[in-house]
Amino acid sequence: MKLAFVFPGQGSQAVGMGSELFQRSDAARAAFEIVDDACGEAISKLCFEGPEAILRETKNTQPCLFATSVAVLAACREAGLVPSVVAGHSVGEYAALVAAEAFDVATGAKLVQQRALAMAEAARLHPGSMAAVLGLDARVVKEICDSLNSVGHVVVPANDNCPGQVVISGEAMSIAAAAIVLKERGAKRILPLEVSGAFHSPLMEFAATVLRPVIANFPIADPKLLVVANVTADYETTAEEVKANLGAQVAGPVRWTETIQRLWGDGYTHFVECGNGKVLAGLIKRIAPEAVVFSVGDPTSLAVVSEGLRQ
Structure with a gap:
């Protein structure tokens, strides 16, 4: 069995996400606390309590989704689940890179926070x-x-x-x-779509210009797992590729169909969606109907996945 972890992007958020894992998984709780410290605000409280209108704001949505996804990742690792390859949809790519150890949770949280602010400002300047x-x-x-x-x-x-x-x-x-x-x-x-801006379009070039020097100044290592990048739908294996692809991502396309086709074609038959909701699971089944797909967002679904992958 070849296992892939995938991480969702905006549109998957919901008030309450990650709260049960926070209560029942030491690893997930530690991940949330690291994100809170790195961002200098109670990201976890916003995930758990909302309100929804505030959670929907881009500057908040992205750090919250990242926090939930890395907390799920931590809980999966705690349960002994380890992927061979990772990919993320839009902001989910940052959680994927944490999974690949290209950077740690604190670095990812700071990068996502800067990304969210830059994209929100780009949306204000170029509606x-x-x-x-x-x-x-x-x-x-x-x-x-x-x-x-x-x-x-x-x-x-x-x-x-x-x-x-x-x-x-x-x-x-x-x-x-x-x-x-x-x-x-x-x-x-x-x-x-109910979004605050024209994401992944030329109208986000302002955000890309802001982010490139930010990304360049953060510690990023060669990924220890294979990562499929959004903008290329190809594997990235070096820190230089990661930096270039993240810099291009906000104004470039999310090539998700090609990403899953590449993974399926390379023999990855089992997928675990790490984060809130089941958006990616639904997309994957439409791209590769024979794939085995799980979604993990709480202790119950984690137990189901752990049992399912051991059969």
């Missing part, structure tokens, strides 16, 4: 939106976006989540223009 395109091939979505960009629009495929689900990102007027053409070309639905 935009995102929408999920359902029922259309990713190549068609890209073709339409490219055509619109050639006449002055700003809209790109931001997240290739799974076959038939691509998220586009850009200026609000460009999203609206794209929606018309996408429907004409056969999209079943266009769903506006």
Whole structure:
């Protein structure tokens, strides 16, 4: 059995996430406490108690998701679960890099905090939106976006989540223009997303510019596990690759379909989603229907996974 750990991104958050693991796992509790100390604020309390409106703010969502994912990772390690490869969706990539020991939890927390603040400021300076395109091939979505960009629009495929689900990102007027053409070309639905900015688009280049020198100044090592990067959908094995890919990630695409196809093609048959919710588990089953997928976010699901992987 070849085991992969994957870590979710924005949209997976919910008030209460991680609270049961905090109470019942010493390793998870220690991870939350490290994030709180590194960020200089009670990230764990916001995870556990909300309120939801505050948790949804980008500057808070990202550190909270990171804290929950690394706490789940710690609990999995405590239970003896060890992956051979890791990947994360958007901000989840930072938790994946903790799993690969490219940096420690405290460093990851500080990086995510800076990422969240930079992206929130980019969204304020360059407002935009995102929408999920359902029922259309990713190549068609890209073709339409490219055509619109050639006449002055700003809209790109931001997240290739799974076959038939691509998220586009850009200026609000460009999203609206794209929606018309996408429907004409056969999209079943266009769903506006409740996000505060045009993430993973050129409108995030301000955040990328801010983050690159920040990332360069933090201690990052060669990963000890294989990591598939969002922007390349390929393995990164050196600290230099990690830094370059993280610097490009906020304004670049999340190539999730290709990531899972690569892992499945390389023989990784079992996946554990470490963090809140089951978003990635659903996507993985649509990309690789025969994959064995678990989601871990609390002690009960951890026990199920531990038993399932030992059978």
